[in-house]
Amino acid sequence: MPTAPALLTDRYELTMLAAALADGTAGRDCVFEVFARRLPHGRRYGVFAGTGRLLEALPHFRFGDEELATLRDQGLTDRRLLDWLADFRFGGDVDGYAEGELFFPGSPVLTVRAPFGEGVLLETLALSILNHDSAIAAAAARMVAAACERPCIEMGSRRTHEQAAVAAARAAHLVGFAASSNLEAGRRYGVPTTGTSAHAFTLLHDDERAAFRAQVETLGTGTTLLVDTYDVEQGIRTAIEVAGPGLGAIRLDSGDLPTLASRARELLDELGATGTRVIVTSDLDEYAIAGLLAAPVDGYGVGTSLVTGSGAPTAGMVYKLVERDGVPVAKRSEGKNSVGGRKHAVRRHGADGTATAEVVSSAPIEPRTGDRDLVIPLVRDGALCDDVAPPEALRRARAHHARVREALPAEAWALSRGESVLETLTA
Amino acid sequence: MPTAPALLTDRYELTMLAAALADGTAGRDCVFEVFARRLPHGRRYGVFAGTGRLLEALPHFRFGDEELATLRDQGLTDRRLLDWLADFRFGGDVDGYAEGELFFPGSPVLTVRAPFGEGVLLETLALSILNHDSAIAAAAARMVAAACERPCIEMGSRRTHEQAAVAAARAAHLVGFAASSNLEAGRRYGVPTTGTSAHAFTLLHDDERAAFRAQVETLGTGTTLLVDTYDVEQGIRTAIEVAGPGLGAIRLDSGDLPTLASRARELLDELGATGTRVIVTSDLDEYAIAGLLAAPVDGYGVGTSLVTGSGAPTAGMVYKLVERDGVPVAKRSEGKNSVGGRKHAVRRHGADGTATAEVVSSAPIEPRTGDRDLVIPLVRDGALCDDVAPPEALRRARAHHARVREALPAEAWALSRGESVLETLTA
Known part of the structure; x- marks a missing residue:
């Protein structure tokens, strides 16, 4: 049986439900809110991602015979609950x-x-999806910013859970990554996929020349040859000898990349391969990407640091009951105070279009010029407001992200640790 | 179509295959090795986890019509490859x-x-599974050590990808966690599941007393009441009034836990609830667990830091070609040297049974008293050597882990940053 989304759930959701069914409170009209109390340490903005995946799962969130049997097997036998x-x-x-x-x-x-x-x-399902995808999207957004206009390619599947890898590829593309190595991300979300070869392919062959020849013959001269298995300079010479000066790209995956990239560029130019791109990989993160800005690099492949959120592997969002039967409610004990009540939210902008504040209030917010409403309807009476295919949902999210990040104040793009670039005002 | 494991793969594996099929090298006899060049910064040992999941997936790693159509859609149209x-x-x-x-x-x-x-x-699939599961298992093992004999409960599903959550619950149980909140981990792997209520359940009710009463009536007096929604002391008094002194446990999820736990214990004892356990949660990691060792705590619930590997969210293992047609091969360029050849490995032990070294060699290792062979056969000619059900595989791995950790030298259990507790000797 493939995993039903309903079982990707913490047991306490069901024990609470059982007790609420028993005392008649399960039907009380409630408002739950997802929010982050703070951004990860030093981060200046968050990127909200995962909605598309959550809305994909929602119609399948049902308890069929097999799911109910699972609950019984685990001791959740309350008749009222199961019915x-x-x-x-x-x-x-x-x-x-x-x-x-x-x-x-x-x-x-x-x-x-x-x-x-x-x-x-x-x-549980909402937080799992939103916390994971938003963490990856936020890290990826910093990398895209650090790369300026140079393309970033996601290649972190080998460093995270095999299904998280698909979601990570999606989140990275959402914020501007050009492509991913992950085939399933291509199938499910239409993320462009790329990939050519690893060191194993060179080592498989009797020598580097034989490996390059095999690759070029099958994948064409537009391919990317990995030139650092033995000696980088010799690798580049062999690559151009085999593929000619029309070779698509070389890839460097080790060593001091700024130096190597410069030498590689010079050598390629010398060999007449002026159009051959230089792609770098090897444990890049946003800082390493920024450190390569002055180097003649044409693209970045990013793995580990992307799929692990570059130091912030989860977004820290919570799912809190904020209103019950129209009355705001909130936990009051020390340490984790929350604000009750259903919220309105707008982003405020200055005359030049730059965002100046996030305004959040449980009362309606008096509109000002430049305010943009942030909350949109997604589901009404259980039905999706806009039932688009997963690739189209991703395409729209990608376009939306590109639009809204334009309005952030310039200090948002600093990679150094800082405060949230917008203050959240409770109007 | 549910995800086929074959598509949880980086595109370059297929482009390499296509080129190797074209030039006749695809059939060369190869040995690939998975290893970590180093442990995460400051960690003293690693825990190998995920094999069971990999062996579950292996028989399903096939390319059916739908997978082949997906490859064609993504431009992988090479006829020889697809056939x-x-x-x-x-x-x-x-x-x-x-x-x-x-x-x-x-x-x-x-x-x-x-x-x-x-x-x-x-x-790709092997590294995704092994890197994720081993990262979680290593973090969990430190927590189990820090908790000494007190039970740890995994409750991090909301902080990681929804499928990674299931694997994380499995990895945590493997190294000694008593239970998990994740229902699917219970179904798939037989991990015991637990869970009672969140703050939302208290806030749903008109007052704390009504919430506690509803929970106790449905879940019995053995349940765990969450007492910190409003005022902890009052919460404890109400809990015992409602459930009686036979209440199973209280849970504290905020505030200064060592102080709160001590006060809670005193108050419970005063109220005659001497058998009521004190469970603590709230952003615990191995250091916080160790910091609570002197406090009267009966169990730890761990979420975020567990499922994110407590600072080391991936295990850093690589999958390298080490032998081709019987000849050792290795990448030679700067930065990432590897040792070629298929390896033998034993753990060496002193006279008192304490492990003293990891011996790894591409030549057979001359056995000494106290050596334990580490490499066992898992698959022969594509068939699993020991085709056990997933819960049984987990049970065996858990027992094996408990046995082998006994032999580690005592300094392995220090939480402070250190070196690998065993040196790897290349015999």
Whole structure:
């Protein structure tokens, strides 16, 4: 049986539901809000990602016979609970920031309005998807910024869970990565895929020349030859001898990349391969990418640091009950105070179009010139407001992200640790 | 179509295969080795995890009509490649460390012997699974050590990719976590699942008393009541009033936990609830767990830091071609030297049974008293050597891990940053 999304859930959602069904509170009208109390240390903005994946899963979030049998096997045998789950389909409303939108501490990125029983069931899956995808998107956005206009390629599948890899490729493309190595990301989301060869391919052959010849014969002269298996300079000479000066690209995957890239560029030019691009890989992160800005590099392949969120592997969003039967509610004990009530949110902009503040309030916000409403309807009475195919949802999110990041103040793009670049005002 | 494991693959594995098929090298007898060049910064040992998941996936690693159509859609249209893939099933041998085994820099944790074309295809999936699961297992093992004999519960699903969450729950249980919140981990791997309630359940009710009453009526007095939604002391008093002194446990999820736990214990004892356990959660990691050792705590719930590898979210293993047609091969350019040749490995032990070294060699190792062979056969001619159900594979790995960690020298358990606790000798 393939995994049903309903089982990708923490057990306590079901025990709460069972107890709420028993005492009649499961039907109370509730509002749950997803937000981050803070950005990861030193980060200046967040990128909201994963909505498309959550909305893909939502219609399949059901408890069929096999899921119910699983619950019984694990001791969740309450008859009232199982009967209720057998009939369950989410019938509430979901509003949220558009996928690809930026967010700041306290931004109400997703709001679920539903009877308690329906809303509480979505907590685990919603947070899993949004926390993962937003963490990757935020790291990727910093890399895209650091690379300026040079293309970034996602190639981190080998460094993260095999399914997380697909979501990571999607999140990276969302914020501007050009392509991914992951074939399933191509199939499911239409992310362009690329890939040519690894050191193993060179080592398989009797010598580098034989490997290059085999690759060029099959993949064409537009391919990328990996030239650092033995000696980089000799590798480049052999590459151009085999492929001719029309070779698409060379790849460097080790050593001191700024120096190597400069030498490689000079040598390629000397050999007449002035159009052959220089692609660098090898444990790059946003800082290493920035450090290569002055080097003659034409593209970056990024792996480990991307799929692990470059030091911030989860976005730290929580899913909190903020309103019950129209009354704002919030935890009051020390340490983790939250603001109750359903939220409105706008991004405020100055006369030049630059964003100046995130305004969040449980009361309606008096509109000012330059305000942009951030919360849009996503689900009404359980039905998706805009049921588009996964690749199209990603395409739209990518376009939205590109648009909204334009409005950020310039200090957002500093890689150094800083404060949130927009203050969150509670109007 | 559910995800086929064959598409959880980097495109370059297929382009290399296409080129190797074209020039006749795809059939060369190859040995690929999985190893980590180093442990994550400051870590003293690694834990090898994920083998069970990899062996589960292996028989399904095929290219059916839909997978082949996907490849064509992405421009992989080479006729020879597609025909070869249509007939592909892995027919090689896999050897490796037992799941749950410890590893050190250079330990040959997995070895794949197969024609190049078959071996290269497994790289991405093998590394995705092993790097993720080993990272989580290593972090979890430090937490289990820090908790001494007190139980740890995995509850990090909301902080990682929804499928990675299942694997994380499995990896945590492998190294000694008592239970997980994740229902799918219970279904797929037999991990015991637990869970009771969140703050939302208290906030749903008119007051804390009503919430506690509903929970106790449905889940019984053995349940765990979350007492910190409003005021901890009042919460504890109400909990015992509602459930009686036989209440199973209380949970504290915020504030200064050592102080709160001590006060909670005193108050519970005062109220006659001497058997009621104190469970703590709230952003715990191995250091916070160690910091609570003197506090009267009966169990730890761990989330974010566990599923993100507590600072080391990937294990850094690589999959390298080390032998071709019986000849050792290795990359020679600067920066990333590797040792060629298929490896033997033993763990050497002193007279008192304490491990003293990891011995790794491409030549047979002359056995000494106390040596334990580390490499076992996993797959022969494509068939699993020991085809056990996933829960049984996990149970065995858990038992193996518990056995082998006993032999580590005491300094392995220090949480401070240090060197690998065993030196890797190349005999």
